[in-house]
Every structure is written in C-alpha cells, then in structure tokens.
Amino acid sequence: CGIFGAVNVQDAANFVALGLHALQHRGQEAGGIITYDDSRGFQSAHRFGLVRDNFTSAKLMETLPGSIGIGHVRYSTAGSKGATAIRDVQPFFGEFSMGGAAIAHNGNITNANAIRKELIERGSIFQSSSDSECIIHLMARSIQRTHAERLKDALRRCEGAFSVIAMTRTKLIGVRDKLGVRPLVLGRIGAEKEGGWVLASETCALDIIGADFVREIEPGEMVVIDKKGVVSSRPFERVSPRFCIFEQVYFSRPDSILGGRSVYETRRQIGVELAREAPVEADLVCPVPDSGTPAAIGYSQESGIPFAMGIIRNQYMGRTFIEPSEQIRNMGVRLKLNVNRALIAGKRVVLVDDSVVRGTTSQKIKEMILEAGAKEVHFRIASPPTTWPCFYGVDTPERSKLLAARMTEDEMRDFIGVDSLKFVSLDGLYRAAGAVEGRNPAQPQFCDACFSGEYPVAPSDMIEAGFEL
Numbered sequence: 379c380g381i382f383g384a385v386n387v388q389d390a391a392n393f394v395a396l397g398l399h400a401l402q403h404r405g406q407e408a409g410g411i412i413t414y415d416d417s418r419g420f421q422s423a424h425r426f427g428l429v430r431d432n433f434t435s436a437k438l439m440e441t442l443p444g445s446i447g448i449g450h451v452r453y454s455t456a457g458s459k460g461a462t463a464i465r466d467v468q469p470f471f472g473e474f475s476m477g478g479a480a481i482a483h484n485g486n487i488t489n490a491n492a493i494r495k496e497l498i499e500r501g502s503i504f505q506s507s508s509d510s511e512c513i514i515h516l517m518a519r520s521i522q523r524t525h526a527e528r529l530k531d532a533l534r535r536c537e538g539a540f541s542v543i544a545m546t547r548t549k550l551i552g553v554r555d556k557l558g559v560r561p562l563v564l565g566r567i568g569a570e571k572e573g574g575w576v577l578a579s580e581t582c583a584l585d586i587i588g589a590d591f592v593r594e595i596e597p598g599e600m601v602v603i604d605k606k607g608v609v610s611s612r613p614f615e616r617v618s619p620r621f622c623i624f625e626q627v628y629f630s631r632p633d634s635i636l637g638g639r640s641v642y643e644t645r646r647q648i649g650v651e652l653a654r655e656a657p658v659e660a661d662l663v664c665p666v667p668d669s670g671t672p673a674a675i676g677y678s679q680e681s682g683i684p685f686a687m688g689i690i691r692n693q694y695m696g697r698t699f700i701e702p703s704e705q706i707r708n709m710g711v712r713l714k715l716n717v718n719r720a721l722i723a724g725k726r727v728v729l730v731d732d733s734v735v736r737g738t739t740s741q742k743i744k745e746m747i748l749e750a751g752a753k754e755v756h757f758r759i760a761s762p763p764t765t766w767p768c769f770y771g772v773d774t775p776e777r778s779k780l781l782a783a784r785m786t787e788d789e790m791r792d793f794i795g796v797d798s799l800k801f802v803s804l805d806g807l808y809r810a811a812g813a814v815e816g817r818n819p820a821q822p823q824f825c826d827a828c829f830s831g832e833y834p835v836a837p838s839d840m841i842e843a844g845f846e847l
C-alpha cells in the first residue's frame with residue numbers, strides 16, 4: 379500500500395491526492411482521503427479504483443477542506459480474505475476523549491488476528507476485515523492523554539511491519555516499526571517557517587508536489603508534526619533494521635530514494651551482478667517491462683550485448699500481479715505485453731524480469747517470444763527464487779503456489795520451457811543494494827524472508843493457523 383499525509387498547507391486534500399497518484403504503483407484497488415477543517419470537522423472519502431478516476435473531481439475535492447489530511451492507496455495482502463469491501467478502505471477514523479484521529483497503515487501486523495480476537499472478547503466492534511483496524515481499537519483502550527502516546531501504546535502491542543501516518547485536528551504523525559520494513563519519508567514544502575510538511579511512502583510522492591526531501595523516518599522512530607515543527611521520539615526498543623529488500627527489486631518506483639540510494643541504480647546494479655554471475659551468448663538483452671527494465675540495462679552494459687525493447691508494454695494496463703484472480707492474471711500478460719516481432723525473429727534473446735512468483739508471466743512471455751520466431755530464450759531474474767510467502771505487506775501467494783517452492787532451478791527452466799534460467803544470488807542482490815560485502819548471515823542487513831525463509835518477526839497468526847516454517 380501507499381500512504382501520504384500533509385499538514386500546514388492550503389487545501390491539503392489536493393496534495394494528498396497528488397501524492398497518492400505518485401504512489402499508485404503501491405496499490406490500485408482503492409483509495410481514501412481524510413481531512414480536517416475547523417468549520418467542517420473531519421471529512422472523508424473512500425473509493426474503489428484509481429486516484430485519478432476519483433480524487434480529481436472538483437465536486438469531490440470540495441468536500442475535503444482543510445490544511446491537514448492523510449490518504450491511502452490499497453492493495454490487499456496475505457491477511458485479507460475475500461473481496462475488499464469499501465469499509466476495508468483506509469484511512470480509518472476513531473473518536474477519542476481528546477478528539478478524533480485517523481490512521482493510514484502500510485505493512486502487515488502479524489499478530490492482528492490474536493489482537494482482534496482479544497479486543498472483540500472485550501467489547502470492541504470491528505468494522506472491517508483489515509489488520510490495520512486493530513490500531514484504532516488499541517488506541518481507544520489506551521489510558522494515555524494524547525493521540526501520539528496512545529498510538530505508541532497501540533503499536534507497542536503490534537508485531538510485524540508497519541509504517542503508519544496518523545492525523546488529529548492539528549497534528550500529523552508518522553511512525554515506522556523497529557525493523558523499518560516498509561519505507562516512510564519526510565518532506566517539506568513552501569517557505570521555511572510558514573511552510574508545510576509531508577510524509578510519504580516514497581520520495582517520488584514528494585517530487586510530484588515539489589516538496590523537498592528532508593530525510594527518511596528512521597526505523598523505530600515516531601515524528602509528531604504541527605505548526606511548531608517536528609518532534610521526534612523513539613517508542614520502540616532499538617534493533618538493527620531489516621528493510622524489505624523486495625522494495626528495492628520491485629515494489630518501489632525506480633525514481634525513489636530508499637535507504638539513501640537510488641532504486642534505479644540498485645536495479646541497474648542487480649543486472650550487472652546477474653551478467654557476472656550468469657553470462658550467456660546472445661544477440662539482444664530485452665527487459666520484461668516495466669519492472670525488468672533497469673536490471674536489463676545493467677545486464678546489457680556489463681555483458682556488452684545490445685539492449686533492445688523486444689517486448690512492448692501497453693501503458694494503459696496496471697500491474698499484473700495486483701489483479702486478484704488467476705484467470706484475469708493469465709490474460710493480463712497478453713493484455714499488457716506484446717512482442718516486437720520484427721526485432722525478435724531469428725535472435726538469441728536474454729529476457730530480464732524482476733521476479734518469478736507463480737511462473738505465469740514468464741511462461742506466457744516465453745510462448746509469445748517463441749511464436750515471434752526467437753531462436754533462443756534465456757531468462758535472467760533480478761531476484762533469487764521466491765520460495766516463501768511474505769507476511770509483511772507484499773501479496774505473495776501461499777507456498778504451494780510458488781514455483782520455486784515446488785521445483786529446482788532446472789525444473790523451473792523446463793517447466794517454463796526456456797533454454798536457460800538463472801536467478802541473481804542473494805549475495806549479488808545484497809551487493810547491488812549497497813551491502814558491499816554481501817549478505818551478513820549472522821545479521822542480515824535486509825528482510826529477505828521471501829527468498830531465504832528467515833523471517834525477522836515470527837508470523838504468529840500464520841503459525842497459529844498451521845503455517846510451518
């Protein structure tokens with residue numbers, strides 16, 4: 379999911395809508411915005427679909443007045459069952475003795491089921507099926523006197539991954555879990571003193587509104603922002619961070635800065651590592667666009683094999699993976715990608731993609747590219763085999779549906795039906811992401827559980843439900 383908040387700006391809702399639009403790649407199912415204005419109080423709008431189709435109409439935006447607001451773009455993850463209802467769409471709102479507050483959450487709370495069960499037994503009435511709603515109910519039960527302190531109390535009970543943006547009538551609050559699994563950045567807009575502040579999942583959302591990138595919120599940090607400025611605190615114990623390495627591979631936008639590094643540069647460097655680890659003789663290096671493009675550029679630069687757009691992407695389709703049903707996902711590949719026949723015919727082609735999950739994308743692409751007359755097809759993947767599900771906010775399917783959990787690399791190659799298939803090593807990936815020495819097995823610098831099976835936080839709800847590590 380993507381989250382965004384702004385304070386101390388005129389018509390905050392417009393900034394929030396623009397920020398969410400820049401974060402649309404993080405969730406395309408639905409979006410919501412809440413604002414506060416002294417005369418109108420808290421106002422909200424929650425809609426299915428894209429930001430640009432909802433939060434651009436003047437009629438709707440006029441209903442969201444005020445100089446403070448937060449928003450959320452949603453994609454449903456592991457925890458959520460069945461279709462999304464509009465009441466599952468964030469931000470969530472609650473009334474407290476000291477006034478209303480709203481929250482928007484990116485990540486996944488791995489003990490949410492246990493918390494929910496306990497709260498329901500003690501009388502809480504849940505409105506949604508979302509793990510994030512726990513936060514509001516836990517805040518309601520806290521005896522602290524400020525929203526920020528209540529939010530701390532609530533989040534201290536939550537395990538797993540959370541970047542949270544909250545708002546009250548006057549304050550914008552940002553928090554990251556102690557491992558810093560999901561990103562969150564701070565930006566500044568307008569003149570010093572009277573200027574505004576923004577919080578966003580990624581820096582690309584600052585660029586769109588012309589805000590300056592101030593810094594990342596640190597893992598385990600809370601910032602409370604109002605007219606007087608930013609106050610930082612450390613509500614959680616300090617541990618070494620475990621930023622999601624898949625954000626670097628796929629999830630974040632390549633024009634964002636993560637952990638002080640350009641995501642584009644990390645991805646290009648993964649391609650360089652791949653070319654060193656898995657060279658092959660070929661005529662062309664082609665990306666599976668858009669997610670494979672920076673790595674394909676790196677592979678081409680390092681190998682000296684010319685880069686070419688052998689597959690063309692229809693710009694009017696969203697991200698395939700985010701389509702909930704198998705059937706649509708199957709068609710999705712053809713609706714979204716087409717082979718550039720004139721270029722491919724008779725050529726030995728290296729295809730670079732970011733990941734193989736179920737194998738649907740690679741299989742379809744192989745078919746299309748052989749139909750177009752390619753002589754050889756070599757797949758190079760810019761991440762290690764995805765062998766474990768993510769429980770921290772990325773929607774990977776259950777283990778049995780992960781191709782790499784069922785097959786060896788050679789079996790996958792034969793299943794997909796290509797001449798060769800190679801994945802970047804975990805060390806190669808770490809090097810590309812800035813860990814010069816590679817992965818430190820005693821204390822990995824990132825979360826890489828979907829590749830290694832080493833979960834930095836035991837997914838307690840899933841274990842309770844019978845998941846075996």
Ligand code: 5GP
Nearest residue numbers: 669699732733734735736737738739740773
């Ligand atoms: P597959 O077709 O193998 O199931 O999925 C791999 C494709 O899905 C890749 O092209 C990748 O770009 C895309 N993808 C989109 N969203 C996600 C996601 O959340 N996780 C993973 N692992 N891949 C995703």
Ligand code: SF4
Nearest residue numbers: 622624768825827828
């Ligand atoms: Fe990211 Fe994978 Fe860890 Fe999930 S399991 S947080 S996708 S690295």
Ligand code: MG
Nearest residue numbers: 667668669670
């Ligand atoms: Mg892709």
